[in-house]
Amino acid sequence: MRFIGMSLKAYFECFPCLLRQAIEAVNFLQVDDELKREILNDSMRIMIDIDPDLTSAEIAASIHRNIIQKVGGKDPYEKVKRESLKTAFEYYNDAKNLIASSSQPLETALKLCAAGNIIDFGPASEFELKRTMERALQEPFARFAFKEFMTALQKANSILFLADNAGETVFDRLLIEEIKRPLTYVVKKDAIMNDAIVIDAELTNFPEYVTIVDNGSAIQGTVLSQCSRDFVDRFEAADMIIAKGMANFETLPEEGKRTFFLLKIKCVPIAKLSGIPNGSFVVKQGGLFT
Structure with missing residues (x-):
């Protein structure tokens, strides 16, 4: 996390955790390897392209919305x-x-x-x-x-x-x-x-x-x-x-x-x-x- 104004924004240490959570979610879903790769590629793209002023919670939400969409609305958790x-x-x-x-x-x-x-x-x-x-x-x-x-x-x-x-x-x-x-x-x-x-x-x-x-x-x-x-x-x-x-x-x-x-x-x-x-x-x- 880092300070921007008076709020907490994602710091570089947050991103490995966000990616780990994405991997965890796809493992819970037991999807095939091709879909896993697609979801993880999407997750990394989201982290690369994301607004730097967003919180880690908002970035995580974008990643998990994409996962749920990719698997037809199923909740991994x-x-x-x-x-x-x-x-x-x-x-x-x-x-x-x-x-x-x-x-x-x-x-x-x-x-x-x-x-x-x-x-x-x-x-x-x-x-x-x-x-x-x-x-x-x-x-x-x-x-x-x-x-x-x-x-x-x-x-x-x-x-x-x-x-x-x-x-x-x-x-x-x-x-x-x-x-x-x-x-x-x-x-x-x-x-x-x-x-x-x-x-x-x-x-x-x-x-x-x-x-x-x-x-x-x-x-x-x-x-x-x-x-x-x-x-x-x-x-x-x-x-x-x-x-x-x-x-x-x-x-x-x-x-x-x-x-x-x-x-x-x-x-x-x-x-x-x-x-x-x-x-x-x-x-x-x-x-x-x-």
């Missing part, structure tokens, strides 16, 4: 997302027990929710949930704005929760069940890698006080210029925003104290820009530039 949900639910009861037995249930739920960001077939393609949950509860977070989170939660009349990946939604549910407040849960409108869409949120079985909406886009993170007017209105009106994952951290760098980012730092450029060690878990108040 559909099966992976179902498997991620299944795996996450296998740990749900254990996680609930950890929260119930904690002297600080909300704090424990917040840590486990951040730890759920390990469920990712983008920057980090392998995860082990049990070990990650244990680590999240035993090791200190690089940033952990729990007191600030509590204060914001007590004052907020409206809460917006920006989802990240399918499967990870189960860990979002753990936190939401401890928050015990009506809130709006935001997913993508259409498939983009393993990001959650409406069906993924519905399969997560959130409490009835959760309203599920999409943001009108199929771009990782939250690129407000590409979102629907309805979502932007909700975003601007929210008293508190909980934003999951590195893509939201990248695409909302100017967000202030109303926004809390829950994630694992998964790449060197973001680690350098944030001053947070790569591989660290984070609950941070405010974006990269605040």
Whole structure:
């Protein structure tokens, strides 16, 4: 990533990751070698010809739109997302027990929710949930704005929760069940890698006080210029925003104290820009530039 104005644009270190994600997607589809080569050639052309002022999330969206078009509309990650949900639910009861037995249930739920960001077939393609949950509860977070989170939660009349990946939604549910407040849960409108869409949120079985909406886009993170007017209105009106994952951290760098980012730092450029060690878990108040 690099700074242009007050936003994050793709840096050269992003491009190998973008290409790896394209290879991963075609492997999930199990297409023949000829189509694989065609898709990968297209992906490299997109990266060569792309507007240099675009974010890596926008470049990834162009690559994956092309992949989906080439394979007749099939979502490369559909099966992976179902498997991620299944795996996450296998740990749900254990996680609930950890929260119930904690002297600080909300704090424990917040840590486990951040730890759920390990469920990712983008920057980090392998995860082990049990070990990650244990680590999240035993090791200190690089940033952990729990007191600030509590204060914001007590004052907020409206809460917006920006989802990240399918499967990870189960860990979002753990936190939401401890928050015990009506809130709006935001997913993508259409498939983009393993990001959650409406069906993924519905399969997560959130409490009835959760309203599920999409943001009108199929771009990782939250690129407000590409979102629907309805979502932007909700975003601007929210008293508190909980934003999951590195893509939201990248695409909302100017967000202030109303926004809390829950994630694992998964790449060197973001680690350098944030001053947070790569591989660290984070609950941070405010974006990269605040």
